[in-house]
Amino acid sequence: MARDDRHLELDRQLCFALYAASRAIVRAYDPLLAPLGVTYPQYLALLVLWESDDISVGALGDRLALDSATLTPLLKRLEQQGLVARRRKPEDERVVLISLTARGRALRAKAREIPSELACRAGFDLEDPRAVARLEALREELADLARRLG
């Protein structure tokens, strides 16, 4: 293989690893989320809302790095499930505020065990400080990477 083609190999390994790992995580989550009746992106939106309820579509999009083209239909599906409510902000009718319903808030309890269950399936021992540190280092590097590319 020509010298210049090396990177077409090497690179596939790196960027592809990220792409494949991301899809593997989503696939691993889906069966755990199925009992809640939500998808992985919907779950991410709920995580944000469980932390800060009653925020705008834009603010939610900033947190998730998703735009309204993706969020609007996703939130409508969550609305149809009765998990969130959508209303215009009185002071600025351009803004749509998303708030959790009682059912949406209640779902948090059912979601509580999911992360540790997944960590377990991925072979991480959350009792082991070294494993936790490795997880956090990995997370930091990925967040860094995304920041530099964003």
Next chain:
Amino acid sequence: MARDDRHLELDRQLCFALYAASRAIVRAYDPLLAPLGVTYPQYLALLVLWESDDISVGALGDRLALDSATLTPLLKRLEQQGLVARRRKPEDERVVLISLTARGRALRAKAREIPSELACRAGFDLEDPRAVARLEALREELADLARRLG
């Protein structure tokens, strides 16, 4: 926040970092791929074909961790662009073999600079052995993670 809810935070940081970084990479690639007229997943398929031409849809799917539901339409689009050809394997008519056309092979030259260009945009100095080692370590951890989840 209740003790049990901590993971709903922590976890979002980890799995979300992976999900966000993956999307950031794809977004970063797209403008570089636009001149070639292919999308990121199509580019991944071409990377495999540039390494091992004339393989079955199934073999391609094994390499990319994608099934025929995703690959069949993707490959038809590559075929319409005149980059690949699809034909049944004579010894086993169930199998469809994908091979590069002259145009598909030629595209490799135009793709050569893309990986290093992207590494540069991500702030990696490929001349620095430490940076390269960091990239490889990251790749290994992600591949490991995907393997454990798969």
Next chain:
DNA sequence: TGCGATTAAATCGTGTGCAACTCAATCAGG
């Protein structure tokens, strides 16, 4: 005050991903 620029969502079109299913070709056991 009036009006062009800006902003926040929503909409549109295209291309993935993936579960579930169909269809045709091959295989395997009797």
Next chain:
DNA sequence: CCTGATTGAGTTGCACACGATTTAATCGCA
């Protein structure tokens, strides 16, 4: 040989992602 199981692609239906455009509300400034 048959016939039922298996296998490899393809199809269907649904839910993202995202660039580009549209619409409505607000802002800024002459």
